[in-house]
Amino acid sequence: MQTVLYARVSVADQIVAHQRTQAEAAGFKIDHVITDEGVSGISTVLADRPQGRRLFDMLRRGDVLVVRWVDRLGRNYLDVTETIREFMRRGVIVKTVINAMTFDGSTTDPIQMAVRDALIAFMAATAQAQAEVTKAAQAAGIAHAKGREDTYLGRKPSYTRAQFDEVVNRLDSGEAIQAVSKATGITRQTVYRIRDNRSEAEAALARWAA
Structure with a gap:
């Protein structure tokens, strides 16, 4: 076995x-x-x-x-x-x-x-519901960025897609904010923002095609 x-x-x-x-x-x-x-x-x-x-x-x-x-x-x-x-x-x-x-x-x-x-x-x-929310956020962000290039896209995320995924993984595993921040190299404030509004944090990546 x-x-x-x-x-x-x-x-x-x-x-x-x-x-x-x-x-x-x-x-x-x-x-x-x-x-x-x-x-x-x-x-x-x-x-x-x-x-x-x-x-x-x-x-x-x-x-x-x-x-x-x-x-x-x-x-x-x-x-x-x-x-x-x-x-x-x-x-x-x-x-x-x-x-x-x-x-x-x-x-x-x-x-x-x-x-x-x-x-x-x-x-x-x-799992499907979560995937659909993620897909919708990505599609909306990309469409907005491509269709309105003259529109203010908000502040560029201070984290990469890989860092975002790792933060989400660690938070879902119950790790403390400080431990997640140290492991990923992202500030605690940013980790808090991802935790408190995950969909918007991911949409920001999509808007900037990150």
Whole structure:
């Protein structure tokens, strides 16, 4: 039996390392790390990602697939739920770092099955809703910047896309503001702004095409 961490990140290698650190801090002993970098989780299904395909080839019955959260496994509600269920049909146990969820297809207790399936549906729906908000904010920001180049775009963000993603990851993991600031090189005030209005912070990146 092997434990495989699957990480999908936008750009920076340090985010991959951070996801492994998070998983190990949560008690997982990771045997392999499979990473898709620069691949959109909004537009690309897991089976179409270069390393996502490897998961279906390498995972066997009894293996454990670890992900930071279920949004790593698909682009929308249907994709996430079908991916998790396909792994369960193959006897693979899916576990999340955030909220310590376990999705195991071997259970036969009807109550446990109902709770498991309800959790899959809820978490997948939440992941899709968050992805749609992010996509809408990016599209609106880009359209605004391209269509009205003479319009004041606001102050240019003092953080990059990679830094924004890392801040979000660390905040979602429960890290303190000061620790996030130190790890990312961003001021505490900026970390507070990202935490308190994440959609606007991401829209600012989109407006500046950052």
